[in-house]
Amino acid sequence: KQEVTQIPAALSVPEGENLVLNCSFTDSAIYNLQWFRQDPGKGLTSLLLIQSSQREQTSGRLNASLDKSSGRSTLYIAASQPGDSATYLCAVRFTGGGNKLTFGTGTQLKVEL
């Protein structure tokens, strides 16, 4: 079964700290991987999309890496701010799984002053 797992489920850090969120997936045959942010009561905002041929993507203070062979992706957030507090979701489009994304359960991040 194609599954996506995110660790940790929750994380609390002081402002300014660099942090890493982890995502693992059970099948290395993927089309792409996408990181989303979800604020309470809101939909999902796309942060970064990594195609299967890519190793990483960067946007501002965010950097996402992809290692297909080990079934892992990490989202690195530099110099965290209270406004980064949200739930971060990893989603994988598996090859042969059609166009659907398979989501992890998310990491709930709190950045404290």
Add this chain to the structure above:
Amino acid sequence: GAGVSQSPRYKVAKRGQDVALRCDPISGHVSLFWYQQALGQGPEFLTYFQNEAQLDKSGLPSDRFFAERPEGSVSTLKIQRTQQEDSAVYLCASSSGGGSPLHFGNGTRLTVT
């Protein structure tokens, strides 16, 4: 439009009632997805449209769930004879196709009492 729009924002239904949830995708987006998100979980795939064609409905949990996109733009997710386990946030997403990122609406929170 500027983004994916979903209505209503909140819906309370008595068990056994039928409900209809609407999604207006970003103009010109050919791909449209419906997801179901239970509290504290990641979104779960329900169904996928390419233009007006429903290409994947493997995630619909029962025959009480029905989705349509008759003109290849607006989509409606209908749930007949609602049950308490149908209570969740229903998210709609669209994309321009291929490997492009998904853009999500803010969802409809359905509560079945």
